Amino acid sequence: MTDSSLQAQLDAADLDWIVPDWPVPAHVHALSTTRNGVRGSAADFSKHSVDAASVHNTLRRFCYSEPVWLAQVHGTTVCDADGLRNDVPTADAAISRSADKACAILAADCLPVLFSDRSGNAVGAAHAGWRGLAAGVLEATVDAMRIDPSNMLVWLGPAIGPRSFQVGRDVFESFCGDDPGAAECFVSERDGKWRADLYGLARRRLARVGVSAIFGGGRCTYTERNVFYSYRRGGEEASARMATLIWIEPREMRQA
Structure with missing residues (x-):
């Protein structure tokens, strides 16, 4: 189900940011920004953004937990956000069991992936570009959460779509070398090129470690130029870059 309260807040601010449609508990909140900010401004969360302070202030209107930003390197390191203060860890995934922190990912074609257990x-x-996805960043995140995979909910955020993501043999072999069945997520083209389905590859890798409740997917950051970077x-x-975040609502703010 969609977080109707958060969606209403975004609608009131005239923002087209995305609220995931997945069956997490009511005290778990998540959103994925688009290229569009308030009053026609740009919402660029990269370190190069000239309006960084403004877009971060806008984000904090909806996300009351402190975002934990990562120095993403297309790897598999998972950090525990609850033990961090103001540092920016080198990692491509974060987990939290606290209402004080929001796990945050930056992307613009790479796949942002959100996780929650069914109890919240x-x-x-996790930040899953093809390198991190092939190396096992999703499996590492599942393992770090210490939750039975059958009790886990996953949402796939906006990424480059399968019709737009042309790759070479190196990418194909990175996935299919130890999992020949992953070839179903590739469409062969001429000159040793393929079209790769990041969403399909993510679902496949999650399923292999026991995660079956997977939602989202279907958007294309490349073709939807008016919505995404x-x-x-x-x-x-x-x-x-766009931001994708997830956080736990403080107990004192939850409705009885």
Whole structure:
């Protein structure tokens, strides 16, 4: 189900940011920003953004937990956000069991992935570009959460779609070398190229570790140019990034 309260707040602010449609408990909140900010402004969360203070202030109107930002390197390191203060860890995933922190991911074509257990006691977020996905960042996040995978809910945020993500043999072999069945997530083209389905690859890898409740997917950051930034689309906006966050509502704020 969609978080109707958060959706109403975004609608009132005239923001087209995305609220995940998945059956998490009411005290778990999540959102994924788009390229669009308030009053027609740009919402660029990259370190190069000239309006960084403004977009972060806008975000904090809806996310009352402190976002934990990561120095993302396309790896598999998962950090525990609850033990952090003001530092920016080098990692590509974060987990939290506290209402004080929001797990945050930056992306613009790479796949942002959110995690929650069905009781809403633990949440997580992972940055899954093809390198991190092939290396096992999703499996590492599932393992770090210490939750039975059958009790886990996962949402796939906006990423480059399967019709737009052309890759070479190195990417194909990174996934299919030890999992020949992953070839179903690739469409062969001429000259040794393939079209890769990040969503399908993520679902496949999650299923292999026992996660079956997977939601989201279906958007394309490359083709939906009025909604999303895209690194592959290039141009002046190649360095711009969108944010995807998940957090636990403090107990004192929850409705009885």
